[in-house]
Amino acid sequence: MSTPADLRSALVRHRSLQGVRIQDLDLRPYENLLLGRDDLEGLVVLGGQVSHELASHLRLHGALVFPSDSGAPINPYRSSLYQPGDLYQGLSAQGYASTPDALAYAWSQDASIARDVFVSLLRAIHDDSMTDALTDFLDGLPVVGVMGGHALERGTPDYDAAAHLGHAIAESGHIVLTGGGPGAMEAANLGAYTGDSARLEDALRQLAAVPSFRPSIDAWARLAMEVRTEIREGRLRDGSTGIRSVGIPTWFYGHEPPNVFCGGIAKYFSNALREDALLARCDAGLVVLPGAAGTVQEIFQAVTPLYYAPDDEHVPPLILVGVEHWTTTVPVWPALRSLADGRTLATVTHLVDDVRDVPALLTDGN
Template identity: 60%
Template sequence: MDGARRSTPRPDVENLADLDAVLSSGRPLRGLRLQDLDLTAYEDRLLARTDVEGLVVLGGRLSPALGAHLGAHHALVFPTDPHAPVDPYRATLYTADELYAGLDRDGYEATPDFLAYQWMKSGVAHRDTFATLLRAIHDDSITDALDEFVAHRPVVGVMGGHDLARGTTAYAAAAGLGRSLAAGGLVVATGGGPGAMEAANLGALARDESSVAVALEELAGVPSFRPSIDAWVGSALTVRAQLPRASTSGSLGIPTWFYGHEPPNVFCDGIGKYFSNAIREDGLLARATAGLVVLEGVAGTVQEIFQAVTPLFYAQPDTPCPPLVLVGQEYWSETVPVWAAVRALGQERGMGAVTHLVETAQEAAEIVLGLASERARQPR
């Protein structure tokens, strides 16, 4: 795990094909990490091995006999909580179908997404140290999975408010932004929630503009996740099932259970959902290597703006920095007057060259894609 540090290759084994290869090779098992694997079919082969000192088994399924054997030969077996609604040791990002399993049968409050939020609240309320540990392990597993999903591809972050309603001109503009950025070869990463985030993920997932237009018309029938999350998710799942998709995976959501009232949107190729909002926000912004586009939003969006400004402010003069583009001149100048502070900081430290205030989402896309194209032409 620990995907933030990849300078030294880690001996992770995250699927059964790799485990088969390792066992067949006869190489020592010392120091390997078996993450989230069902070892039931491999029990006899593993019971025959004693070269397991330092082997780490992270979750998965194994019998008490195998666990005892591994422990007796100085391997480490990390347990999980069978009552936890999510797997702390998972090796991949979530899908919408996983998080919303059971929605059509029993409603949102029976889904893993809602139950994970309740599990988090219960662990905090009862000061459950083991649950706290499992949540931390889960979030590190998600970080690792995000690194593998992105795999050095250029990522643009799109931020914006969760209250932006389907069926509005602004929602359509956010979807168009996502489509333009993804068509330009960028992975579009959002906070993974409703509103502007859902719109950008939808646009990035869709094959073309006409597909987006059809989806927008269908979604407008359920404008918001209030008052009914069930109806909001259900309509989106129906639209997603019919949506012609882009040939490349360009839609990523990074939400958090910290905002329990805010369900994740379904228009993502991968969903990296965290328990810790702080780790989630830092990870999202750090991955926005191709830039950050900020649509209208309130407190959470403002916080993200200044989190993005901080590394730009302290960057060395010769360090290439991704652009930060705020969309909505009157909004960011008058309604929520953030731009004055951003501009003042930019003048002092020279980051003004990469901070922009524009009127439309299309202008923002042109800035980000222009810089991405310029960087792609530069010799490595």
């Protein structure tokens, strides 16, 4: 249970609480009802607000109660996706180093707790909760993944092209899913976030003033938050509604800050879980912009299930953008063609030079 309504319904209807999981809820309004229950064997309470009296009662009757104050810089029991303001809290006043995002990365790298089993458990609970929240968030929605390198700078033609790609995909009714970081990922999320193309041009011009998160994450993130606020509050408003994109970053890559243009952010401690969460949900297609090692890893991780897919199974399109990059600079395309020979994979794998060719290929593949 992760909503007050779920808990209230269970208590009012006197449903058994044995084996139930209660996650990140304030139990104080229900304390008297819970104190009157003894069918608590196997109940697990993950964080939230629990008085000492109630915690003692729950444990006495066989429940497992995880402490709310875990010592972690973020809430490991969180039951919903992050919003940019959650991760960048304190950015304006104290700088990036003081934000929950930066503190969580430092916590993940702290050698003094590297073998602390409770810390490992908290990180695992957090990542599992992110997966659950992501599943609920994307339930039933068609998702197109956009992958690409973090080094792509604002103000460049390739950055602008990635933003227009994200815009076009979102306008077609798909959710844009990225790795949630800077560069090509930020551009795609920005394009999806800004639903009107003229307003998108304004945002691109503003962001070009700080091209990269290097050397200063502070300046990069502050400008992005300002632009995001303008889009949301009306100065760049485009009339779009609903969730148009999601980012899935990781603290494993601590040098890559999350971008702020996602409608929701599922951030993971485990990069392996993050990669699986990212690629497994691209049910309407995967678009890969130029990138380096991390992007190459994502290509072949995505190709594996496509390679082994039965002939009668629907296989979403895989579209690589950048002929010279993927044939010469990083020669992935020849390997893909060799793997795809004689398989369904051959019919859904594409290489284009212009992002404007992508929407039609996504439509043809679905």
